[in-house]
Amino acid sequence: MNELQFLTWVRGPGLDIALGIFLLGVLWRLMEIYSLGRKKDLAAPRHAPGASGWHTILRRSLPPPGMVKRSPVSYIGGYIFHVGLAIIVFLFVPHIKLIEGLTGLSWPGLPSQVIDAVTVVTLAAMVVVLVDRINKPVKRYLSTFQDWFTWALTFLPVLTGYLAVKHLFLPYTTMLALHILSAELLLVFIPFTKLFHVFTVFGSRWYNGAINGHKGVPV
Amino acid sequence: MNKHGNLLENLAWQGISRRSFLKYCATLASLMALPPTAGRAMAEALARAPRPSVIWLPFQECTGCTESITRSHSPSIEGLIFDSISLDYQETLMAAAGHQAEEVLHKVVAENEGKFVLIIDGSVATGLDGAYSCIAGRSNLDLLREVGPKAAAIVAVGSCAAFGGIPKAKPNPTGAVAVSDIIRDKPVVNIPGCPPIPVVMTGVLAHFITFGSLPELDRLGRPRAFFGETIHDRCYRRPFYDQGKFAKTFDDDGARKGWCLFELGCKGPVTYNACAHVKWNDGTSFPIESGHGCIGCSEPDFWDAGGFYKALSMPADPLKFVAGAAVAGAAVGVAVSIANRARKGAAKAAHETATLADLEK
Structure with missing residues (x-):
């Protein structure tokens, strides 16, 4: 298999398999989670300011008071790489073309230089949060194989994408194929690891907010 | 062809x-990234140079490569260099036909063994022992196996000879392969392209005549000087790619402004060739x-690379499993939900109210 055949495979059958596993897993897990249900709370709802699902979504998306100072790397690094990933994935023109090819939806993208800069910052932030996880004994103690694995799954597509665009280390064709392959691996593992938070993060925040809001407790 | 001396x-x-000849040699040397003295x-x-004997064998091909080389720069120095080699066998260009032509071929091979340059265009059919493509009752495969080992150098011209090209595209009914798949014991210079750029071929010949050796080749047997960079690397529309300015259709405002065609x-971006700087039709465009x-015509298997009008980042083939996988995922989700509800129901049914007596046990 030469590099162009490798690229054509990851753009064709590889993408098909990865998206298939991704959709299968996502639908399975979302249906399972939402069908679990909870018993109806028969108590009369109590109202308190700031106690609702929507309030909690907003509140938990912002750092609690004093926490940025206590754990700056987690918060600042975490924000930077999450926002960076969103910009790279959804505003780089070739990615928009892929989404358009799959769904028919498209929107304007950002200039490549802006994406380049965001990518460098994102990669740096990811390395910093990894080093922090290794250096802090408590974080290291709490980390399981899945934490290291999902970090690598997320980091590799960004790194290979940057190397491909910059024509570093390997011929562009090979690096592009590796980039697509790494993104496909990420897709395959999203439904079955803690990376599934891309789908559940706001749902679970809303749920916690709503259930406690019913009791009049802003969380 | 005229027969004047050197x-x-x-x-x-x-x-x-x-003077024009020296200028041409200097240009050729600089194109091939040779030192300035190499031009002289x-x-x-x-x-x-005494006119080196060149044998050009056409296999499974469309004659596009010959058309390209004979027409595109005519009447230029490249064309004249072509006239000035002793092109002893070229079916499209020679006057001889039938048995006469075959006699010439075998005579030239016998007289110049180990000295002639063998140029091949077209892929080699291997299906049915090569019977899909024959000349004078002999398969291309057979001819290549006989003539190939006797050549001083082999140049595979065009994507078909270099990589199998269009005949090798799926489903490859003739079992087409590249020349280098048959000739394994000597280097084959690949000059891919559909058709290839004429100056690349004259460059390789000039290098061979000047230095008696082949130019530096890359992993795929291509002269590195011409195939070292991608079209994208040298494209004059590259700044638009970097700025994120793309033509959306072939006749929109972006297309008129010359924006990137990604x-x-x-x-x-995935095609290594010299088109963007050497250009075609005497440097026109x-x-x-x-x-x-x-369309990536100089890359191996370009015909099966997912369609000429699909962006590189788009799916190469229609997705087959996705719809089925979504249905399967939904089905698994429903099944697991039902199982969970059943477990919940069973737990509820098995629940016994604890009494004071139970707690005192």
Whole structure:
């Protein structure tokens, strides 16, 4: 298999398999989670300011008071790489073309230089949060194989994408194929690891907010 | 073809001055990234060169490569160099036919064993023992196995000879392969392209005549000087790619402004060739300059690389499993939900109210 055949495979059958596993897993897990249900709370709802699902979504998306100072790397690094990933994935023109090819939806993208800069910052932030996880004994103690694995799954597509665009280390064709392959691996593992938070993060925040809001407790 | 002495006399006879010839050699040397002195060396060697014997064998091909080389730069020095080699066998160009032509071929091979340059265009059919493509009752495969080992150098011209090309595209009914798949014990210079750029071929010949060796080749047997960079690397529309300005259709405002053709399926980023700087038709333009994306014709298996009009980041094939996988995922989700509800129901049914007596046990 030469590099162009490798690229054509990851753009064709590889993408098909990865998206298939991704959709299968996502639908399975979302249906399972939402069908679990909870018993109806028969108590009369109590109202308190700031106690609702929507309030909690907003509140938990912002750092609690004093926490940025206590754990700056987690918060600042975490924000930077999450926002960076969103910009790279959804505003780089070739990615928009892929989404358009799959769904028919498209929107304007950002200039490549802006994406380049965001990518460098994102990669740096990811390395910093990894080093922090290794250096802090408590974080290291709490980390399981899945934490290291999902970090690598997320980091590799960004790194290979940057190397491909910059024509570093390997011929562009090979690096592009590796980039697509790494993104496909990420897709395959999203439904079955803690990376599934891309789908559940706001749902679970809303749920916690709503259930406690019913009791009049802003969380 | 005229039969005047050496190349320089031949050129003079055709109205090309020594000065233009030197200029041409300097250009050729710089195109091939050789040191400045190589231009003069090349001029001297070419001027002295006795006409080397060249045999051009056409296999499974469309004659597009010959068309490209004979027409595109005519009447230029490249064309004249072609006239000035002893092209002893070329089916499209030679006057001889039938048994006469075959006699010439075998005579030249016998007389110049180990000295002639063998140029091949077209892929080699291997299906049915090569019976899909025969000349004078002999399969191309058979002919290549006989003539190939006797050549001083082999040049595979065009994507078909270099990589199998269009005959090798799925489902490859003739079992087409590249020349280098058959000739394994000597280097084959691949000059891919559909058709290839003429100056690349004359460059390789000039290098062989001047230095007696083949130019530096890359992993795929291509002259590195011409195939070292992608079309995208040298494309004059590259700044638009970097700025995120893309033509969306072939006749929109972006297309008129000359914006990048990536979204219209340009394969420039994965295509190694010299079109963007050497250009075609005597330096006039190259496909992207004419408003069409690169189709990647000089890359191996370009025909099966997912369609000429699909952006590189788009799916290469229609997705087959996705719909089925979504249905399967939903089905698993429903099944697991039902199982969970059943477990919950069973737990509820099995629940016993604890009494004070139980707690005191």
